[in-house]
Amino acid sequence: MTEAAWLPSPGDGIAEGIAAAIRERTPVEPAAGVVLGSGLGRVIDIAGQAAGRSDGVEFSYEDLPGFPSPSVLGHAGRMWIGELGERPVVVFRGRLHFYEGHPMALAALTSRVAALLGARVMVLTAAAGALDRALDPGTLVVLRDHINAMGENPLRGWRMPDGSPPFVDLSQVYDPDLAAAALAAAAPVVEGVYAAVSGPSYETPAESESLRRAGGTVVGMSVVPEAVAARALGMRVLGLSFVTNAAGVQVSHEEVLVASETASEAIGRVLVEVLGRF
Ligand code: HPA
Numbered sequence: 358m359t360e361a362a363w364l365p366s367p368g369d370g371i372a373e374g375i376a377a378a379i380r381e382r383t384p385v386e387p388a389a390g391v392v393l394g395s396g397l398g399r400v401i402d403i404a405g406q407a408a409g410r411s412d413g414v415e416f417s418y419e420d421l422p423g424f425p426s427p428s429v430l431g432h433a434g435r436m437w438i439g440e441l442g443e444r445p446v447v448v449f450r451g452r453l454h455f456y457e458g459h460p461m462a463l464a465a466l467t468s469r470v471a472a473l474l475g476a477r478v479m480v481l482t483a484a485a486g487a488l489d490r491a492l493d494p495g496t497l498v499v500l501r502d503h504i505n506a507m508g509e510n511p512l513r514g515w516r517m518p519d520g521s522p523p524f525v526d527l528s529q530v531y532d533p534d535l536a537a538a539a540l541a542a543a544a545p546v547v548e549g550v551y552a553a554v555s556g557p558s559y560e561t562p563a564e565s566e567s568l569r570r571a572g573g574t575v576v577g578m579s580v581v582p583e584a585v586a587a588r589a590l591g592m593r594v595l596g597l598s599f600v601t602n603a604a605g606v607q608v609s610h611e612e613v614l615v616a617s618e619t620a621s622e623a624i625g626r627v628l629v630e631v632l633g634r635f
Contacts, residue, residue, distance in 0.1 A: 366462060372469035379447075379474060385438050386609040389632060390471025390592075392583060394483035394599075395610075396617030398433050400492045401405075403437035403625025404441050408632075413439015422487035423462065424470075425453055438474075447471055447485050456556035456578055458533045464579075465586030465606050472590040474491040477533070478635060479587040480595045482624055484617045486559070486604030488552065488568055491537070493600065497546040497623055498575050500531045500596030503584065504552045505599050506568065511582035512589055520622045523589040532583050533596040535631055542630035543623050549574025551598055553581035565605030583631040595631060597624055 393400050405411025415437045418424040426529050433450040442448070449467045453459045468479055485498065491499070512523045540546055552573030554560065560568070560576060575598050587594045601616035602608040 363388050366520045367469065368516065370538055371423045372466060372473055374423045375470050375545070376473035378421045379436070379438065379470070381599065382416065383438050385440065385445045386475045387438060387445045387471065388476060389444065389446045389478040389480060390467060390474075390476040391446055391448045391480040391628065392452050392467050392482060393448060393450050394452065394579060394612065394617065396484065397482055397621050397624060399438050399618070399621040400482070400625045401448055401450070402620060403559060403621055404628045407629040411439065412440050413437050424466070426461065440488065440634060442629060446632065447474055447476060452579055452583070454556070454579055455507055455509075461507070461509045461582050462514055464582035465511045468583045468590060469634040472587070472592055476592065478593045478595065479583065479594075479596065480628065481580050481583050481595045482599070483577050483579045483599040484601045484613050484620070485551065485577035486565070486602050486608065487548070487600045488565055488573045488576055488604050490603065492547065492574070492600060493545070495545065495599045495619065497543045497600045497620070497627070498549040498551070498600060499536050499546060500551050500580070500598060501536065501548045502550045503581050503596070504529060504550060504568070504571055504573055505581050505585070507553050507555045507581060511585045515589065525585065525589045527585065527588060529585040530588055530594055531596050532593040535593060535635070537599060538631045539595060539632045540625050542627045545629030547574070552576045554578060559608050560605050562605040575600060597627060599624065
């Protein structure tokens with residue numbers, strides 16, 4: 358067996374099995390998939406209140422055959438599927454990170470599962486460190502583009518169901534209409550470029566400076582695998598990151614989780630605004 362043959366990719370049965378297990382539990386066909394980053398677990402409750410209605414079911418990734426459980430504090434490893442306001446959505450409370458040891462292709466599993474369930478939009482949220490020193494913790498950064506400095510491409514080894522490699526156009530990963538809607542719905546908010554690193558260690562000051570000079574606004578350890586996979590699957594992508602700390606200065610994961618908790622409020626409201634617009 359060649360290496361490419363066992364790297365997770367469409368048609369391998371992994372996402373297909375998970376999607377089938379979800380369909381057995383609920384008839385809801387989500388229009389959008391949402392991935393909640395570290396410490397953002399409360400977003401569903403907040404969005405439900407803002408939308409005036411939330412009606413859904415929630416279950417653990419452990420109940421879905423083939424779905425690895427996230428091992429990171431602050432990532433619940435639960436999936437919510439239902440309606441927020443009038444919009445059917447699937448919300449992944451916890452993602453699979455490259456730094457946990459998962460292959461890049463598996464770090465993109467959420468996008469594959471959402472696409473199989475029928476979602477045409479992927480909303481990716483994530484805590485991030487500010488490379489731009491003018492950004493205060495608490496600022497929402499709507500992604501305009503990204504730099505993949507993770508050292509690997511999430512589509513390596515992928516075969517599309519017809520057997521072809523996915524030579525995907527990434528000239529516009531993040532959907533401008535969704536980004537404009539998010540920018541209009543939040544404050545403080547800026548548009549920016551997400552520099553993705555593999556982690557799990559945070560950046561040295563020199564690494565932060567080099568990513569900033571390369572054009573990064575914020576730095577984080579996720580988003581890119583799911584965003585690139587979503588584009589390969591023809592989905593529209595909204596990237597929302599939230600500044601929890603200045604990059605390259607002393608930072609702890611606990612500090613990031615506390616700052617993310619306060620971000621839940623803003624992201625919940627933006628989510629409802631954006632979901633109402635497509
Ligand atoms: N670096 C990388 N990822 C992060 C950071 C950071 O400073 N803060 C939150 N996620």
